Amino acid sequence: MTTYDLIFYLFALIILVSAFIVVAARNIIYSAFSLLFTFFGVAGIYVLLNADFIAVVQVIIYVGGILVLIIFGVMLTNKITEVEIKTESFQVLPSIIISGIIGGTLVAIFTKTNWKVAEPQILDKTVTEIGRFLVSHYMILFELAGIILLVALIGSVMIARKEKLETEEVEK
Amino acid sequence: MTVGLNHFLALSAVLFSLGIYAVLTRKNAIQVLMGIELILNSANINFIAFAHYGNFGLTGQVISLFVIILAAAEAAIALAIVLNIYKQYSTVNVDEIDGLKE
Numbered sequence: 001m002t003t004y005d006l007i008f009y010l011f012a013l014i015i016l017v018s019a020f021i022v023v024a025a026r027n028i029i030y031s032a033f034s035l036l037f038t039f040f041g042v043a044g045i046y047v048l049l050n051a052d053f054i055a056v057v058q059v060i061i062y063v064g065g066i067l068v069l070i071i072f073g074v075m076l077t078n079k080i081t082e083v084e085i086k087t088e089s090f091q092v093l094p095s096i097i098i099s100g101i102i103g104g105t106l107v108a109i110f111t112k113t114n115w116k117v118a119e120p121q122i123l124d125k126t127v128t129e130i131g132r133f134l135v136s137h138y139m140i141l142f143e144l145a146g147i148i149l150l151v152a153l154i155g156s157v158m159i160a161r162k163e164k165l166e167t168e169e170v171e172k
Numbered sequence: 173m174t175v176g177l178n179h180f181l182a183l184s185a186v187l188f189s190l191g192i193y194a195v196l197t198r199k200n201a202i203q204v205l206m207g208i209e210l211i212l213n214s215a216n217i218n219f220i221a222f223a224h225y226g227n228f229g230l231t232g233q234v235i236s237l238f239v240i241i242l243a244a245a246e247a248a249i250a251l252a253i254v255l256n257i258y259k260q261y262s263t264v265n266v267d268e269i270d271g272l273k274e
Contacts, residue, residue, distance in 0.1 A: 111178045
């Protein structure tokens with residue numbers, strides 16, 4: 001067993017344990033904070049797969065952006081002065097069966113299939129190459145991503161401020 | 173057992189089923205969102221694992237970058253909707269939100 005394997009199993013353990021806490025914790029704050037460890041573990045897996053730039057992007061966007069947004073959502077939608085911030089589950093048994101079937105089938109397919117694996121190549125300049133891809137081969141996707149982010153920005157501001165707009169119209 | 177493509181794919185499959193479980197069972201809308209983030213992360217692990225072991229160059233990494241961009245946009249919109257729902261109903265439990273208009 002090499003160091004690579006040990007690091008993989010360590011990160012896999014972190015991901016699976018913290019993801020299990022995310023889905024099973026009764027306190028929503030515990031879920032939100034354990035999501036942090038899941039994202040960090042996934043970033044470590046990306047580093048193992050020779051995707052250093054994606055790992056840094058994962059840490060910046062997921063941990064720095066989405067997770068903060070989710071914690072804001074938790075804080076704004078629960079009465080934080082109450083001590084209990086509990087959430088409930090429902091339809092637990094059918095969901096365990098359904099997700100167990102899905103997960104078991106996927107794991108069986110993924111491990112039984114005889115994948116044609118090429119020799120993993122170690123690239124030393126991923127950032128340069130990704131940048132070159134983004135402005136040449138994936139140019140239209142890149143521009144579309146910018147438009148989507150702008151639309152999401154404007155849309156979320158519009159949705160979050162809808163009530164105020166309506167009262168202004170009533171006043172007129 | 174040396175770690176190969178199968179191990180990464182199995183990890184992402186387990187993460188995916190945990191995300192499905194969160195989406196199906198949790199009552200709080202924000203925890204449903206967390207489940208969706210888990211699902212997107214498992215898809216990203218698949219993209220990057222295939223890119224690493226399949227001799228596709230950097231295509232998989234670029235695609236996973238776009239997945240991350242879409243996840244950010246989705247989280248922003250979804251939380252705006254959740255906050256608006258909380259203003260209307262004073263709850264974010266998805267089983268209590270059953271009206272199409274006030």
